[in-house]
Amino acid sequence: MRNRALLTLIVIGVGSAASTAAEPTKAQLEFFEKKIRPLFVEKCHRCHGPDKQKSGLRLDTKDGFLAGGDSGPAFNTEKPEESLLLDAVRYGNIQMPPDRKLAEDEINAIAEWLKNGAAWPEKK
Numbered sequence: 001m002r003n004r005a006l007l008t009l010i011v012i013g014v015g016s017a018a019s020t021a022a023e024p025t026k027a028q029l030e031f032f033e034k035k036i037r038p039l040f041v042e043k044c045h046r047c048h049g050p051d052k053q054k055s056g057l058r059l060d061t062k063d064g065f066l067a068g069g070d071s072g073p074a075f076n077t078e079k080p081e082e083s084l085l086l087d088a089v090r091y092g093n094i095q096m097p098p099d100r101k102l103a104e105d106e107i108n109a110i111a112e113w114l115k116n117g118a119a120w121p122e123k124k
């Protein structure tokens with residue numbers, strides 16, 4: 001019995017270490033650079049960038065994105081579909097960007113990016 005409990009713990013430990021340590025693939029990073037970063041720059045930085053951080057959220061750095069805003073993490077690592085950021089661009093409980101909803105393919109790109117682990121290069 002004791003051994004089995006220990007084994008379970010080890011399996012869970014290895015599993016979660018592997019998922020958090022997983023490096024994004026080149027394709028995932030390229031997806032971010034082509035589809036997501038430009039979108040954040042154009043549609044979000046005005047209020048969530050170097051000059052203004054509405055609700056404490058910055059979307060111009062990886063650290064800012066991961067830290068989230070006043071309501072907590074914008075990215076739900078366990079359930080990406082339920083991420084606050086995705087809810088916001090889908091015009092759920094909050095509506096982002098406030099003035100105009102993103103195009104359907106932009107929202108889908110964000111959903112896909114989050115689902116695949118929200119790849120963002122370390123340094124920039």
Ligand code: HEC
Pocket residue numbers: 039040043044045046047048054055057068069070071072074084085088089094095096097098099102
């Ligand atoms: C014109 C300014 C403006 C723009 C542009 C904007 N936001 Fe916001 N954002 C806000 C404000 C203000 C809040 C505070 C909540 C509210 O008042 O609805 C907020 C809150 C949020 C929050 C919740 C943060 C928290 O923890 O409370 C998220 C997530 C968010 N915005 C994502 C985005 C995304 C993604 C974009 C771009 C697609 C974006 N926002 C563009 C003004 C803006």
